Amino acid sequence: MSIHIQKTEPFTLVIFGATGDLSKRKLFPALFMLFKNGLLNSDFTIVGVGRSERTAEKFRMEVRDSINQFARLQVTDESQWNEFASRFFYAAADVNNPVQYQGIKKTVEEREQALGVKGKGNRLFYLAIAPDLFATVSLNLKKSGLTETAGWKRLIIEKPIGHDYSSAKVLNEQIKQSFTEKETYRIDHYLGKEMVQNIEVLRFANSLFEPLWSHHFIESVQITASETVGVEDRANYYDEAGALRDMVQNHILQMLMMVCMEPPSRLKTEAIHDEKVKVLRSLRRYQEDEIGNYVVRGQYVTGVINGKQVPAYRDEKNVNPESRTETFVAARLYVDNLRWAGVPFYIRTGKRMAEKATEIVIQFKEMPKNLYFNKNNDLGPNLLVISIHPMEGMYMTLNAKKPGSVDEITPVAMEFCNNCEEGTPEAYESLLHDAIIGDQTFFTHWEEVSLAWKFIDPIRRTWDQEKAPMEFYESGSWGPQAAHELLAGQGHKWWPISTQRRHRIVRAREMAKI
Ligand SMILES: NC(=O)C1=CN([C@@H]2O[C@H](COP(=O)(O)OP(=O)(O)OC[C@H]3O[C@@H](n4cnc5c(N)ncnc54)[C@H](OP(=O)(O)O)[C@@H]3O)[C@@H](O)[C@H]2O)C=CC1
Numbered sequence: 001m002s003i004h005i006q007k008t009e010p011f012t013l014v015i016f017g018a019t020g021d022l023s024k025r026k027l028f029p030a031l032f033m034l035f036k037n038g039l040l041n042s043d044f045t046i047v048g049v050g051r052s053e054r055t056a057e058k059f060r061m062e063v064r065d066s067i068n069q070f071a072r073l074q075v076t077d078e079s080q081w082n083e084f085a086s087r088f089f090y091a092a093a094d095v096n097n098p099v100q101y102q103g104i105k106k107t108v109e110e111r112e113q114a115l116g117v118k119g120k121g122n123r124l125f126y127l128a129i130a131p132d133l134f135a136t137v138s139l140n141l142k143k144s145g146l147t148e149t150a151g152w153k154r155l156i157i158e159k160p161i162g163h164d165y166s167s168a169k170v171l172n173e174q175i176k177q178s179f180t181e182k183e184t185y186r187i188d189h190y191l192g193k194e195m196v197q198n199i200e201v202l203r204f205a206n207s208l209f210e211p212l213w214s215h216h217f218i219e220s221v222q223i224t225a226s227e228t229v230g231v232e233d234r235a236n237y238y239d240e241a242g243a244l245r246d247m248v249q250n251h252i253l254q255m256l257m258m259v260c261m262e263p264p265s266r267l268k269t270e271a272i273h274d275e276k277v278k279v280l281r282s283l284r285r286y287q288e289d290e291i292g293n294y295v296v297r298g299q300y301v302t303g304v305i306n307g308k309q310v311p312a313y314r315d316e317k318n319v320n321p322e323s324r325t326e327t328f329v330a331a332r333l334y335v336d337n338l339r340w341a342g343v344p345f346y347i348r349t350g351k352r353m354a355e356k357a358t359e360i361v362i363q364f365k366e367m368p369k370n371l372y373f374n375k376n377n378d379l380g381p382n383l384l385v386i387s388i389h390p391m392e393g394m395y396m397t398l399n400a401k402k403p404g405s406v407d408e409i410t411p412v413a414m415e416f417c418n419n420c421e422e423g424t425p426e427a428y429e430s431l432l433h434d435a436i437i438g439d440q441t442f443f444t445h446w447e448e449v450s451l452a453w454k455f456i457d458p459i460r461r462t463w464d465q466e467k468a469p470m471e472f473y474e475s476g477s478w479g480p481q482a483a484h485e486l487l488a489g490q491g492h493k494w495w496p497i498s499t500q501r502r503h504r505i506v507r508a509r510e511m512a513k514i
């Protein structure tokens with residue numbers, strides 16, 4: 001990802017769903033930050049599409065409001081704003097109606113003509129709309145002639161990509177009729193997070209880690225993506241999807257791939273995708289009758305979050321009062337290759353948990369307990385903690401001599417903070433920029449999508465047939481007891497999440513005592 005160095009070529013970005021939530025909260029703020037940082041070519045154009053009519057002026061005001069509400073920096077410089085806003089246009093269209101694409105085409109072509117790139121403009125289509133419209137739009141883009149240009153054309157799609165392997169495959173075939181794999185950019189916003197991208201650098205630019213990065217020295221790996229929010233206003237989608245499809249199929253497996261992949265032969269997109277795909281091929285698939293031993297599903301009941309009583313999942317608006325949808329998943333996974341043989345990868349994700357945090361903990365094997373410095377049984381394992389959110393950084397716990405003592409041990413932490421001094425780019429900033437410059441490294445290849453679904457589908461089937469229990473957990477907790485037992489059986493435990501910098505050393509000490 002080359003966000004700090006490479007300015008884009010001229011381009012037109014057509015955003016389907018420009019009046020929606022994703023555009024307001026993520027896309028417009030990201031475009032504004034890229035513009036402010038001088039990373040967009042001055043000849044860029046944004047064409048917003050939605051069903052309801054509005055003038056370009058009104059659209060620009062909405063864009064401004066969303067930037068002031070959601071961007072890292074607000075609009076303060078009027079002439080800079082006018083320059084930015086003058087590139088925004090709007091075309092009303094119902095995407096189900098092929099005829100209405102002509103209005104979009106006219107807007108795009110007029111602007112390309114004005115910029116002197118008639119017939120050869122670069123075009124990027126962003127589908128910030130419901131997933132069941134992805135196929136229709138991509139087919140209609142071709143039929144309308146919008147994909148015909150001597151410049152490049154690209155499609156950006158959001159998740160979810162299907163709800164299982166078969167539906168994802170059908171969608172992929174439909175998209176392929178208009179866009180090749182190289183032109184298709186599947187967003188997984190976790191891949192745009194600074195510290196997720198940093199995993200590669202940490203592993204492949206430090207001689208310290210790579211020799212230790214295997215079953216010889218690593219005892220286990222834990223990946224947590226916990227949230228304090230509930231289902232919010234997305235029950236219509238979420239009650240069908242559940243945490244397995246919503247978080248594990250994409251974000252959690254992407255983080256697992258980044259931790260496990262072999263060093264790529266070159267730092268090129270294809271080489272990186274090849275290595276990530278190999279991880280999914282080695283990921284042990286569980287038979288339906290053994291899933292209960294490895295995967296736990298849970299659903300939140302009422303509890304207290306930030307001092308406030310919150311409702312049970314089944315009492316949330318638009319949720320089926322008898323819903324069997326999981327809001328929590330924990331699992332013990334294995335990557336059956338030479339590097340990772342026997343190393344458990346513990347994953348967990350859930351809504352209404354105790355803290356909002358995304359963290360990866362690499363636990364190294366312990367020193368032999370019967371030798372040296374373990375008089376009080378207080379030697380802790382070395383942990384490398386990669387904090388992805390809300391803190392961005394990493395820290396390593398070590399055992400050190402307690403100051404002033406002869407052989408007493410105390411845990412210490414070496415820490416790097418990635419976002420302490422100034423804010424780092426938001427995931428969508430870096431992903432939008434990559435799509436505009438044509439770098440697919442941090443987008444999901446079709447093979448990753450398909451293998452991820454093949455891993456997920458048997459688990460989903462088992463749960464749909466009620467062949468594994470549903471565990472209930474209190475809101476504000478760290479999930480159901482079964483999620484702790486998953487590790488306890490292996491002599492492991494979930495390490496406390498450490499989201500606040502000032503607590504870290506204290507937490508490191510607590511960890512050593514556990
Ligand atoms: N919101 C978020 O934070 C995230 C969203 N996503 C994904 O992004 C996509 C969009 O989500 P979100 O922004 O939340 O959805 P919203 O419901 O907020 O917005 C939907 C958008 O689609 C437009 N739209 C709906 N039907 C049509 C139609 N027939 N023709 C033209 N436009 C139409 C709406 O415009 P209008 O009503 O004006 O016609 C609106 O702009 C989804 O795929 C979602 O899964 C992914 C990650 C996060």
Ligand SMILES: O=C1O[C@H](COP(=O)(O)O)[C@@H](O)[C@H](O)[C@H]1O
Pocket residue numbers: 225227246247358389
């Ligand atoms: O994709 C999704 O991610 C969010 C969590 O993202 P984060 O960047 O805040 O960690 C999750 O709330 C949502 O359900 C899911 O669709």
